[in-house]
Every structure is written in structure tokens, then in C-alpha cells.
Amino acid sequence: MGRPRIVIVGAGFAGYQAARTLLRRSRGAAEVVLVNPTDYFLYLPLLPEVAGGALDPRAISVPLPDTLPGVRLVLGEVDAVDPHARTVRYVGPEGDVGSLEYHRLILAAGSVTKLLPIPGVADHAHGFRGIPEALYLRDHLIRQIELADAAEDAAERRARMTFVVVGAGYTGTEVAAQGQLLTADIAARHPRLRDEPPRWLLLDTADQVLPGMDARMAAGAERVLRRRGIEVRPGTSVREATADGVTLTDGRDVPSRTLVWCVGVRPDPVVEGAGLPTEAGRVRVDAHLRVLGFPDVYACGDGAAVPDLYNPGRYTPMTAQHAVRQGRLVASNVAASYGIGRLRRYRHRDLGFVVDLGGREAVANPLQVPLSGLLARTITRGYHLAALPANRLRTATGWLFTAAGSRPGVQLGLVRGREVPLDTETPELARHR
Known part of the structure; x- marks a missing residue:
């Protein structure tokens, strides 16, 4: 060689x-x-902000040929x-x-x-591992609000305005936080939905959000979520999923058209x-x-x-x-x-962790010092900018635009559901195994 x-x-x-x-x-x-x-390194911690319409996906896609000159890339x-x-x-x-x-x-x-043998999940849940999933989820959330606005049936409207996230770790918590801000923003532009705000549920089998994290950080994050109206349900998961909703492990049925799977990897x-x-x-x-x-x-x-x-x-x-x-x-x-x-x-x-909750909210424990609110938000964004290998100006500009105005409320139609199956193994790989 x-x-x-x-x-x-x-x-x-x-x-x-x-x-x-x-x-x-x-x-x-x-x-x-x-x-x-792919020909890029994906900065995964900011992927929920792409789904929430706060960032352009190119901001968190670091091009490999540009940033690794001298490395031979094989797609x-x-x-x-x-x-x-x-x-x-x-x-x-x-x-x-x-x-x-x-x-x-x-x-x-x-x-x-990570898939679990729960009936209907593989067919009806949305995964969250990459840009296609984030773009699809963003379009899906906007579409549900728009379809709810057009629906004449009250039960259908409520189901389309109900969003279920399974898994209250870092990803699930941030997806619920960013998604709630996006759907609230979009729904506010539809006068017919003024009296019916989007409903978000965050489920986890653990007894707190952010399981395994400092209890004070978890409690701070949960307070923010509940203040925004997100229904945090510890000790609860999905027993079965269908196209029309989910049955929870506590026996309750939740009509919904959106199930986001963030259980783990x-x-x-x-x-x-x-x-x-x-x-x-x-x-x-x-x-x-x-x-x-x-x-x-x-x-x-x-x-x-x-x-x-x-x-x-x-x-x-x-x-x-x-x-x-x-x-x-x-x-x-x-x-x-x-x-x-x-x-x-x-x-x-351990240098600590940061969790971005959107808006002005975040929780962080740099060097094991628990923080929340605007200070934690500043530290969180500073950490992400420092950790990004490139695109820092693009990312900071995206944050500024989001803070100064509303989140873009138009579907892009770039990714269809069949292109982002929950099972991440591609058919090509399955054939060659």
C-alpha cells in the first residue's frame, strides 16, 4: 500500500x-x-434547534473536505x-x-x-438521529398545525395539535422544548386555533426528566417545561402506537398524529x-x-x-x-x-453538561455548579460555539434572527416520511450483511 x-x-x-x-x-x-x-460532520447537540426552526441545518453540518484537508474521504x-x-x-x-x-x-x-418491541412504534414513530429526521419533523409539526386549522372535526383538531415525545434524556427534553416553541409560534398565526394551544407530552420510564443528571438540574428543566404547558409524565411510556394515537403504560389513550422516539441509542x-x-x-x-x-x-x-x-x-x-x-x-x-x-x-x-431549552432558558452544571435561566443559557451557547469546528458565525446569526423575530413557518417538503424510517439500518446494508 x-x-x-x-x-x-x-x-x-x-x-x-x-x-x-x-x-x-x-x-x-x-x-x-x-x-x-455523508460528506459532513453533524454537530448533534444542536439538531433539536433545526427541528424547532431556530437554525438552518447547514449551520451544524461541518464539511469534511474543507475542515480535514489531507484526509481522503470515502463516501x-x-x-x-x-x-x-x-x-x-x-x-x-x-x-x-x-x-x-x-x-x-x-x-x-x-x-x-434503539428500538423496543412495542407494537406500532416502528411503523408510526419518528426517529431523531440526523438532518433528514430533523427536517422531516419540522415540516410535520408545521403541517399538523395547518391541518388542524383546516379541520372541521373538533376531535381531529385536538389530535393534530397533540405531540408525544418518548424519552426525557438530553435529546427528548430538547426536542420537546424546541418543538413546543415552534408549534406555539405557528399556532399563534392561525386565529381559529387561538383557544386551543398545542399540547405536548414528554414521557419516560424514569422518575425524572434528564435521568442520571444532577437532581437540581433535572428539577430546573422540569419547571421550565411545565411552565410552558408541557405535560411531563415520569414513570410512563407507550404501550402501543397506531396511526391515530398512542396507548400509554398507565392505560390512557392519547389521540395524536405525532410520536417522536428519543428513547436512546x-x-x-x-x-x-x-x-x-x-x-x-x-x-x-x-x-x-x-x-x-x-x-x-x-x-x-x-x-x-x-x-x-x-x-x-x-x-x-x-x-x-x-x-x-x-x-x-x-x-x-x-x-x-x-x-x-x-x-x-x-x-x-467530568466537565459538566448543558441542556438548551429554547428561548432564554437552559440548565447547566459547568464544573458541577448547577445553573439555570439566562446565565445557563449564555454558558450553553458559548459552549456550543466553542465546540463547533466551523460555522460559528452562521450559527450565531441564526440565533440572532430567531431571537429578533418568529420562527419560519413554511414547509420545505424536502424529506418524506418513507425516507426517514425509525429503523436506521438501510436496505442496502441489510442486503449485504
Whole structure:
């Protein structure tokens, strides 16, 4: 292969940072190849703002060719890894199948939507993992308001004005918060709906929103949501979904045309059948992020079971904060395997979390100091601008336009429902597995 080839699978937080760091560390001594289905890195934490009409999707789409000069981009989705032959197989955007040999491999494929065996969910719920889902959801919310305005039947109007979000973690909480602001804004432009505001329900089997987070932060977020009229229902989920509504686990029926599925994620199944050691679907690695038994294969991000050195016997959680740091470290350790720098173990220090609730509201705990309101909002937006690898001016301008006026209330019609199924595995990949 001439120069040693380092193949990175996935351009999420971990893969993008790995490629960026390798560019700097390798100094051209190795060929860095990045395999990804799209030509951009998606800044996922701001995706709810796209669905809520506060940001243009281009603001959170970081172009890979522009920001990773020197990295060879291969458009495709890896569907098989052979660590013995040192090859990865991928399916291109037009269904073509290709393969790549590697000298070092970094698995950073990330995660996919986690489905639960609940009747009707796969057919009637909307997922939330990428730009197509966010654009579709935005159009769908606007369309339901417009159809409710045109409906003569009161029951149909109420159903179209009712929106159900399952999963009160970071994504679900922010989707409900941004969606409520968008639908309230759109509904206010329809005089016939003046006496019937949009109804939002946020469900979770946990006993609080933002489960696992500091209780004071969770309580602050819940107060904001309830103040806006969002019905927060801890300890409740969906028992069955149909085209006309959902049945909750407490037995209540909720007529609705909108079910947003934000229950969680699972590791990307790309490693299935590769013969790599796994733990609950995640590739097992040592503290240096090397796959156990395969010293030339590394893994990081959501798809890697990384030992938590501060909590022996446990693994680091699947968060963007860990993915970013692991991506940087894995690149440094791959470079160290070529004699550039030294090998280091993954250690982390929790920097806190931020949750954007739209408007002037947010909750945050930088360095474990719980904050809410405008101060938390300022810190949250400052954090996102600092974390964005590009498009900072575009993002800040979008926020300013939203703050100064109303959210755009027109459908774009770019993405149809059949193009964003809840099951994120594409038919092409399923055929080649």
C-alpha cells in the first residue's frame, strides 16, 4: 500500500476528532482514510434547534473536505470488518460495494436508534438521529398545525395539535422544548386555533426528566417545561402506537398524529460478525483504546466499551464529551504506534453538561455548579460555539434572527416520511450483511 494506511470508520464526534488529530500528528507519514455516509460532520447537540426552526441545518453540518484537508474521504457505510485480512467493506451511496485494506483501523461508527418491541412504534414513530429526521419533523409539526386549522372535526383538531415525545434524556427534553416553541409560534398565526394551544407530552420510564443528571438540574428543566404547558409524565411510556394515537403504560389513550422516539441509542451493529470482543454490543478495548486481542484495531466513541479508570469494572458512558476526548487520544496513540509521541491511557474529568431549552432558558452544571435561566443559557451557547469546528458565525446569526423575530413557518417538503424510517439500518446494508 506504499505509505501505511489508517482507516477511520465514522465521522461522528470521535471519528472527526481522530482524523483531525491524526492530520496534525502524522505529518503526512501515513495515508488517513475516513469512511462516512455523508460528506459532513453533524454537530448533534444542536439538531433539536433545526427541528424547532431556530437554525438552518447547514449551520451544524461541518464539511469534511474543507475542515480535514489531507484526509481522503470515502463516501459509504461500512457493513463488514475483517480484522484478520485487515480489510473493511463498505456500501456506497449508490449501492456500490467497495473494500479498503488498512495498516491501522479506528472504529468510530457511533450509535443508531434503539428500538423496543412495542407494537406500532416502528411503523408510526419518528426517529431523531440526523438532518433528514430533523427536517422531516419540522415540516410535520408545521403541517399538523395547518391541518388542524383546516379541520372541521373538533376531535381531529385536538389530535393534530397533540405531540408525544418518548424519552426525557438530553435529546427528548430538547426536542420537546424546541418543538413546543415552534408549534406555539405557528399556532399563534392561525386565529381559529387561538383557544386551543398545542399540547405536548414528554414521557419516560424514569422518575425524572434528564435521568442520571444532577437532581437540581433535572428539577430546573422540569419547571421550565411545565411552565410552558408541557405535560411531563415520569414513570410512563407507550404501550402501543397506531396511526391515530398512542396507548400509554398507565392505560390512557392519547389521540395524536405525532410520536417522536428519543428513547436512546445502541452501538452501531457494524462489528457484528467481525469476531471482535464485545460488551453489550460495544467493542471491548483496553485503557489505550486498543481492541482486546487485535493491537492494530482501535475503537472509540459510542461503539467502544472503554474502561472507566475512576470506576473500576465500569465503562465510560455513551456521550459526546467522551467521544471527543477518546477521538483525540486514539489518534495520539495510533501515532505513538509509529513512534510519534507516547502511548497514553484514557482518563477523564467530568466537565459538566448543558441542556438548551429554547428561548432564554437552559440548565447547566459547568464544573458541577448547577445553573439555570439566562446565565445557563449564555454558558450553553458559548459552549456550543466553542465546540463547533466551523460555522460559528452562521450559527450565531441564526440565533440572532430567531431571537429578533418568529420562527419560519413554511414547509420545505424536502424529506418524506418513507425516507426517514425509525429503523436506521438501510436496505442496502441489510442486503449485504
